[in-house]
Amino acid sequence: MSAEVVLPGVLADLAGGAKHLTVDGGGTLADVLDRLDVQHPLLGRRIRDETGAVRRFVNVYVDGDDVRFAQGLATPVADGAVVQVLPSVAGG
Amino acid sequence: MTDLLAIGTRKGLWLARSDDDRHSWSLDGPHLLSQEVAAVSVDTRGPVPRVLAGVQYGHWGPTVMRSDDLGRTWQETESGAIRFPEDTGAALARVWQLRPDSVDRPGVVWAGCEPHSLWRSEDGGCSFSLVRGLWEHPHRPSWEPGGGGGAVHTVLPDPASDRVVVAMSTGGVYVSDDGGAAWAPRNKGITAVFLPDELPEYGQCVHKVAVDAADPDRMYAQNHFGVFRTDDAGVSWRSIADGLPADFGFPVVSSPREPGTAWVVPLVADMERLPPGGRLRVHRTRDAGATWTELGEGLPDASWAAVMRDASCADQGDPTGVYVGTRDGCVYASADEGDTFTTVAAHLPDVLVVRAARLP
Numbered sequence: 001m002s003a004e005v006v007l008p009g010v011l012a013d014l015a016g017g018a019k020h021l022t023v024d025g026g027g028t029l030a031d032v033l034d035r036l037d038v039q040h041p042l043l044g045r046r047i048r049d050e051t052g053a054v055r056r057f058v059n060v061y062v063d064g065d066d067v068r069f070a071q072g073l074a075t076p077v078a079d080g081a082v083v084q085v086l087p088s089v090a091g092g
Numbered sequence: 093m094t095d096l097l098a099i100g101t102r103k104g105l106w107l108a109r110s111d112d113d114r115h116s117w118s119l120d121g122p123h124l125l126s127q128e129v130a131a132v133s134v135d136t137r138g139p140v141p142r143v144l145a146g147v148q149y150g151h152w153g154p155t156v157m158r159s160d161d162l163g164r165t166w167q168e169t170e171s172g173a174i175r176f177p178e179d180t181g182a183a184l185a186r187v188w189q190l191r192p193d194s195v196d197r198p199g200v201v202w203a204g205c206e207p208h209s210l211w212r213s214e215d216g217g218c219s220f221s222l223v224r225g226l227w228e229h230p231h232r233p234s235w236e237p238g239g240g241g242g243a244v245h246t247v248l249p250d251p252a253s254d255r256v257v258v259a260m261s262t263g264g265v266y267v268s269d270d271g272g273a274a275w276a277p278r279n280k281g282i283t284a285v286f287l288p289d290e291l292p293e294y295g296q297c298v299h300k301v302a303v304d305a306a307d308p309d310r311m312y313a314q315n316h317f318g319v320f321r322t323d324d325a326g327v328s329w330r331s332i333a334d335g336l337p338a339d340f341g342f343p344v345v346s347s348p349r350e351p352g353t354a355w356v357v358p359l360v361a362d363m364e365r366l367p368p369g370g371r372l373r374v375h376r377t378r379d380a381g382a383t384w385t386e387l388g389e390g391l392p393d394a395s396w397a398a399v400m401r402d403a404s405c406a407d408q409g410d411p412t413g414v415y416v417g418t419r420d421g422c423v424y425a426s427a428d429e430g431d432t433f434t435t436v437a438a439h440l441p442d443v444l445v446v447r448a449a450r451l452p
Contacts, residue, residue: 010152041171042168045172049153049183051176051181051182051183057150058152090151
C-alpha cells in the first residue's frame with residue numbers, strides 16, 4: 001500500500017527537490033506523516049509542530065478533502081490516496 | 093579588523109560590513125529571504141564566527157538556522173535545535189533571543205522563546221535544552237502574553253557567576269543565582285500601569301534590560317512606561333526617566349566599556365508608538381540615568397517608525413558603536429557612542445534585531 005504526497009514548490013527542496021513523494025500508505029494521515037517524518041525530518045517539521053499538530057497555516061487534503069473538515073490527523077488514507085500539502089491564504 | 097552588523101528583519105537577514113572602523117558600510121543580503129528573523133547573534137568565540145538566526149518561516153513554523161561562513165550557506169538541525177519535550181505539551185512559536193555566553197563557557201548559547209521559555213545549548217546552538225527551573229516556575233501560568241506574544245525576550249548570563257537574568261513580556265524580571273535551577277521575580281519598584289495593582293510582585297511588561305559595564309548588580313530596564321535602574325541585582329528598582337521626553341520605548345542598551353553609560357530610544361506612549369514629534373532620537377546617559385542627553389545628528393527628523401526592543405545594540409569597539417534599526421527599514425550606525433550617525437541601510441523590511449560583532 002502506498003500514498004502519494006504532493007508538496008508545494010517551496011517545500012520540495014526539503015525532499016530532495018521532489019514535489020511528488022511516494023510514502024507507505026495505510027492507516028491514518030498521522031501514520032503517513034509519521035513515515036514522511038522518518039524519510040524527511042526537516043520537511044516533517046514544516047508541516048507539523050513538535051506536538052504532532054498540523055501547523056495553523058498549513059492545509060492538508062486527502063483526495064481533495066481538507067482534513068480539518070474531515071477527521072483531522074485521524075483521517076484514513078487509503079491505498080493510492082493523494083495527500084496534498086498547501087500553504088493557506090495568510091501572511092503579510 | 094572588520095565590523096559586522098547583522099540585521100534581522102520581517103522578511104530576511106542582511107549582513108553589513110565595515111572595514112574602515114565603522115565609517116562606511118557595505119550591505120550583503122538578503123539571506124533567508126522572506127523569512128522573519130526576530131533573533132540573531134554573531135558568536136565570535138570559536139575558530140570561525142557563527143551566525144545564529146531565529147527564523148519564523150511564516151506558514152512553516154519557527155527554527156534556528158546557523159551559518160559558519162557569514163551567510164553563504166545555512167544549516168539547520170534536522171529534528172529542530174529548539175524542540176519542546178513531549179511531556180510539556182507545548183510547541184515552539186518563535187525564537188526571540190539568541191545569546192552566546194562568555195568566552196569562558198565555550199559552546200554555551202542561551203535562547204529566549206515563545207511561549208515563555210528559556211533554553212541552553214552547549215554545542216554552539218545546534219541543540220538546546222529547556223531550562224526546566226523557569227518552565228516549571230509556579231508563576232508561569234499567569235505570565236500573560238504581551239502584544240507580540242508571551243516570551244522570554246532578554247537573557248543576560250553573568251560571565252563571572254552563575255547568575256542569569258531574564259525579562260519577559262509579560263512577567264517581568266526573574267533572576268537565577270544558580271545557573272537556571274531556581275528563579276525568583278525581581279520587579280520591586282517597576283510599575284505595571286495596565287494592572288489594578290501597579291506594583292505587583294511580577295507581571296510587569298519589561299521590554300528590555302541591560303547590565304552596566306562595571307557592576308553586574310546594576311541594570312537598566314526599559315519598561316512598558318518607565319525607565320528604571322537597579323543597583324542590587326533587581327531587588328529594588330527606581331525610576332531614571334526624568335529628563336527623557338517620554339518613558340515609553342523598547343530597547344535599552346548599555347555600554348560594554350563605560351560604566352553608567354546607556355542608551356534608550358523613547359516613543360510617545362503605548363497608544364502612540366512613534367518617536368516624539370516624528371523625530372528619531374537616541375537618548376544617552378553617562379551617569380546611570382541621573383541625566384540624559386538627546387542625540388540626533390544623522391538621524392531623521394521625519395521618521396514615523398518605532399524601534400523594536402532588539403533593534404538597537406552596542407559593539408565592542410573603542411569608542412563604542414551604537415546601532416538603531418527602524419520599522420521602516422532603516423539602519424543607523426554611530427562610531428562615536430551616539431554623537432553622530434550614518435545610514436547603513438534604508439528601505440529594508442521592518443527591522444526586528446541588530447547585533448554587532450568585531451571579526452578578527
